[in-house]
Amino acid sequence: MANYKMAEANSRIIPLEDKIFGINKLAKEMIAKEGADKVVNSTIGSLLDDNGNLVVLSSVVDVLKDLTPTDYADYAPIAGTPDYQRDIKKAAFGKFQPKCYTEAIATPGGTGSIRNTIQNYSKRGDQVLTSDWYWSPYSTIAQEIERTIATYTLFDDKGNFNISSFDNKVNELLSKQDGLVIIINTPAHNPTGYTFTDDDWDKALESIKNATKNGNKKVTLLVDVAYIDFAGDADKYRSFYPKLENLPTNILVIIGFSMSKGYTMYGMRSGAMICMTSDKEIADEFKTVCSFSCRGSWSNCTRASMVVLSKIFADKALLDKVTAEREKYCQMLVKRGKTFQASADEVGLNTVPFDSGFFIVVPCENAEEVGKELQKSGIFTVPIGKGLRVSVASVSEAKCKMLPAKMLEAINKVNA
Numbered sequence: 001m002a003n004y005k006m007a008e009a010n011s012r013i014i015p016l017e018d019k020i021f022g023i024n025k026l027a028k029e030m031i032a033k034e035g036a037d038k039v040v041n042s043t044i045g046s047l048l049d050d051n052g053n054l055v056v057l058s059s060v061v062d063v064l065k066d067l068t069p070t071d072y073a074d075y076a077p078i079a080g081t082p083d084y085q086r087d088i089k090k091a092a093f094g095k096f097q098p099k100c101y102t103e104a105i106a107t108p109g110g111t112g113s114i115r116n117t118i119q120n121y122s123k124r125g126d127q128v129l130t131s132d133w134y135w136s137p138y139s140t141i142a143q144e145i146e147r148t149i150a151t152y153t154l155f156d157d158k159g160n161f162n163i164s165s166f167d168n169k170v171n172e173l174l175s176k177q178d179g180l181v182i183i184i185n186t187p188a189h190n191p192t193g194y195t196f197t198d199d200d201w202d203k204a205l206e207s208i209k210n211a212t213k214n215g216n217k218k219v220t221l222l223v224d225v226a227y228i229d230f231a232g233d234a235d236k237y238r239s240f241y242p243k244l245e246n247l248p249t250n251i252l253v254i255i256g257f258s259m260s261k262g263y264t265m266y267g268m269r270s271g272a273m274i275c276m277t278s279d280k281e282i283a284d285e286f287k288t289v290c291s292f293s294c295r296g297s298w299s300n301c302t303r304a305s306m307v308v309l310s311k312i313f314a315d316k317a318l319l320d321k322v323t324a325e326r327e328k329y330c331q332m333l334v335k336r337g338k339t340f341q342a343s344a345d346e347v348g349l350n351t352v353p354f355d356s357g358f359f360i361v362v363p364c365e366n367a368e369e370v371g372k373e374l375q376k377s378g379i380f381t382v383p384i385g386k387g388l389r390v391s392v393a394s395v396s397e398a399k400c401k402m403l404p405a406k407m408l409e410a411i412n413k414v415n416a
C-alpha cells in the first residue's frame with residue numbers, strides 16, 4: 001500500500017503510471033527516432049486509419065459544426081435531454097423493439113454506465129462478477145466506490161464459454177451477498193474480441209435464473225455493448241436482445257451504451273445506461289437512483305453530443321449517411337481482425353477465441369518479457385497477465401498480416 005503524504009489510499013491500489021500510456025510513450029519515442037515505418041504501435045484503443053490517424057466520422061463532425069452556441073454552452077438535464085433519452089435507445093437497440101419497460105439515463109461514455117450500475121446495484125464491500133479477461137477500468141471503477149472485481153474463467157479448455165465456471169461463481173457470490181452485479185462485455189469483447197453466442201446467452205441466463213429462483217436474491221446484468229457498432233452486421237450483433245426482455249423481475253438488465261466508438265465521439269464523453277425490466281416500478285426506481293448518482297458524481301453530460309445524436313436520428317438521410325460511413329470503417333476493422341487471425345493460423349500462433357472488434361489476445365507465458373522482446377524490433381503490444389493484447393484497430397492490414405510470425409518468434413525466443 002502506498003504511503004501517501006497527503007492523499008488517502010482508501011483501499012485502492014493506484015499505479016504510478018497507466019501501463020498502456022507508458023508503452024504508448026515508448027512507441028512514440030521510437031517513432032520519433034527511427035520513423036513511423038519502423039514501428040508497429042498496437043497499443044491504442046481507438047480506430048486509426050492505415051496512416052495512423054484517428055478515424056473521425058465526417059458525417060458526425062458536420063452535424064457538430066452546425067450546432068448553435070446554446071447547443072454546446074447550455075447545461076443538459078441531469079439524466080439527458082428527452083430527445084437524447086429517446087434516441088439513444090434507438091442507437092443501442094437498432095431495429096429491436098423491446099417488449100418491456102426501458103428507461104435511459106445519459107452517462108459520460110460507457111464508463112459512466114458502469115460506475116452508476118455498480119454504485120446503485122451492489123453494496124459497499126460487495127464483489128462484482130466479470131470474466132477473467134476483462135477491461136481493467138472495471139476494477140478501477142469498483143475500487144473507487146469500495147467494491148472489488150471477482151472473475152470466472154471465460155473459456156474452457158476447448159475454447160468455449162465456460163458455463164460451469166460462470167455458474168459456480170454466480171452461486172458462490174450469491175451465497176455471500178444479497179445481490180450480484182454481473183458484467184458481460186459483448187459483442188467484440190475487450191480484450192479478446194469474443195462475442196457471446198446464442199448458446200452462451202441461453203446457458204448464462206439459465207444459470208442466473210436458477211441462482212435467483214427463490215426470489216430472495218437479485219442479479220443486475222450489465223451488458224457492456226461499447227463495441228456493438230464496430231462488431232460487424234448491425235442486426236446480427238443485436239440479435240441477443242430478445243433474450244433479455246422477459247426475465248423475472250429480480251433480474252434487472254442494464255445496457256451500457258457508448259457513443260465513443262460508434263460515433264467517434266471518444267472525447268465528447270457521451271453514452272447511456274438503459275434498463276430493461278418487466279416491472280414499471282423497477283424502471284422508475286432506476287431513473288430515480290441513477291439520476292441521483294449522476295448529480296453526485298459528474299452532474300450532467302455534454303449537451304452538444306446529445307444534440308448531435310438527436311439530429312442524426314431526426315433525419316433519415318443523415319442517419320443513412322452516418323451508418324454508411326461507419327460501415328466502411330467497420331469493414332476495414334473486420335478485415336484487419338480476420339487477416340491477423342488467418343495469419344496466426346498459418347504460422348501456428350495461438351490466439352484467445354476471437355470474433356471481431358478492436359483487440360485480439362495472444363496467450364503466452366512471461367508476457368511482460370515477450371512484450372519487451374517485441375519492442376526490440378519496434379512492435380508495441382500490451383502485456384495483460386496471461387497474454388499480449390494487440391490492437392488491430394490501430395494498425396494496418398499489412399501489419400496485421402506480418403505480426404503473428406514476429407510474435408511467435410518472440411514467444412519462442414523468450415520461452416525457449
Ligand SMILES: Cc1ncc(COP(=O)(O)O)c(C=O)c1O
Binds near residue numbers: 109135190226270
Ligand atoms: C470494454 C469497454 N467498456 C466500456 C468502454 C467505455 O468507454 P467510454 O467511456 O469511452 O465510452 C470501453 C472503452 O474503451 C471499453 O473498452
